[in-house]
Amino acid sequence: MTSRLTRLGYIDVRRTSNPVRRKVRSRGVPPALANNELFYTEDTATAARSITQALAPLRLDVATDLRDDFAATMHGVRLRNVSMLYLDLHVAATIDIPVLGQYFAVHMPMNGRAVVNHRGQTFEANTIRALVTTPGVPLRIDFDDDSPQLIIRIEARAIAAHLTRLLSRALSKPLEFEPEFDLATEAAMRWHTAVQLIHTEVFHPGSLIQRGQGIGAVEELVMSTLLQLQPSNYYDEFLQPPQPDQRRTVVREAMNYIDDHLAERITMESVAKVVHMSIRSIQQGFREELGMTPMTYLRERRLERAHEDLTDAIPADGVTVTAVAERWGFHHLGSFAVEYRKRWGEAPSDTLRR
Template sequence: MVRTRDLDEARHITSAKLCDHKLELVGGRSDLFVRHNAVRGQSISANYLHYGADVTVNPGQLGSFYLFQVPLSGCAKIRHRGEEMTATTQMGTILNPDRGALLHWTRDCSKLLLQVDKNQLEAVARSITGAPLPGPIRFEMQVDLTNGAGRQLKRLVMACAQGIENGDLFQGQLAARDLRAEEDLAHALLTLQPSNISHIIARSDRRANLREIRIALEYIHANLAEPITLADISKAARMNVRTLQKGFQRIYGQSPMQVLRNARLDTAHYLLAARRHPPSVSEAAYSCGFSHLGRFSSFYKERFGHLPSEQR
């Protein structure tokens, strides 16, 4: 997005992609050299940002999005929701949209920033709980990136960034895998990071019965070629996402999306093993809902021990 030593240019361009904010240099001498990379999906955007100088950033209230910050180097002092903390490579932060923030970045600080649209996050929360929200979702600010849920969150965000670098995610027109990645990231934030609705999420598993699970499974097999999501499956089975996930884990030892992927792979395997007129690998992949041939081949080999092109 920008490579500049000009403070006003940096503020103008980063404001357009993130949100309007005040940006000030700290101290006299400045080695300011702003680097900002950004990729936007439908409800999520991933950003890399480095200032190269000590700066103060005052965005006020973010308004329309949550911001998950993963420091890659250096540190930043942050004030938010009446708390103060220092973000480091071991401790990330989540900023809530309806509370002000003030950030002091050190000259060696660089961050990976994940913007999550407020409306989309609330929609995912409602699909998890199967009920209206009591009010705005507010996360705890600090995210321990070194163990447990925080480490898992960081791993997912870094995997997303790597997917972007590899050209697998958010490359122009949005594909089904992009929308699934967005849903997965929003779901992970809600289930892994403590918030004021964590207790509602924890109580939302009402234990699915076998009939509901069978309906979900039938929906999966009837829509193998379609870009269906977790929310689509739960809606078809008339249960919330949390109940759906717990039910599949209890009965199959897998998540619904793992069951979907394996069903797609099994169908592709059947097609490629046909004695007469088997389809090409790409035809089999696309007809079974895979839009990325490299990923399809990798999953296929993992499941069957050989590449789809080696199928006899």
């Protein structure tokens, strides 16, 4: 379908229509992804190249006596910073990734099992035990026969920014999760619910996400749920009750005010009036907690919202770069384009066309 959900960004979704394939039984593809096949191939080299686009440069190994039965498929959709992918290699195979890309992923086997090695831990992933990956380190997965995986991919920049806002301070070190995720606990039901919400929103025509609305809220729910459930190097701080700290409280209140009024004219005077603190105190708090000024934070958040609008837009929307820039307070198009490219690595018009 031609919609916001087909533009994965990190993978070329163009494929051969009705590719020639042998008859294989249904592999339990989630209904929401059934019409979003990214690739099908019976060639291991082609499969490795295609999976590389969705994950990272990798090596795919299949035993010689299993190659005649090999068939790889991937289905998927992407919201903005959260993607739902379904990978099936059909036979026993090994994926070796020397360095994972800048994303976190929850790999959930839908059947069978896979032995994973990640961040110094080796364990069996199965229908009640998932794998949570961390960027920039190796990953090895030994798939058993008939062991398809549902993968929830979360872009690293997005979850780091979300955690920064939740903690009201800059992250002192990169976020890292424990690899083993127990899906059988009562608490893990919240994760299942978040995943089901993505599926429901993608599956049902006319849903908020299908109309390009509510994407941010759904993604924040997914990120918050993972941060709350899965141990990480920020887990204790994330869960502990807020400690009385006037400076951090001021920063949090100022951040909330800025986030709630991004499309309006915001000055340091208006922020100071809301949080009942001097401009100097607010600026000092932002520098110490976030490593930036309040106005830099404002600009960054507006750039994020502009990027979201341009990413979500489709040609039929009639959206223009100028309209999006002005909506988020950028009234000089040239300066906006420069700042946007510096932040996102491409021109606003490129995002809109993608």
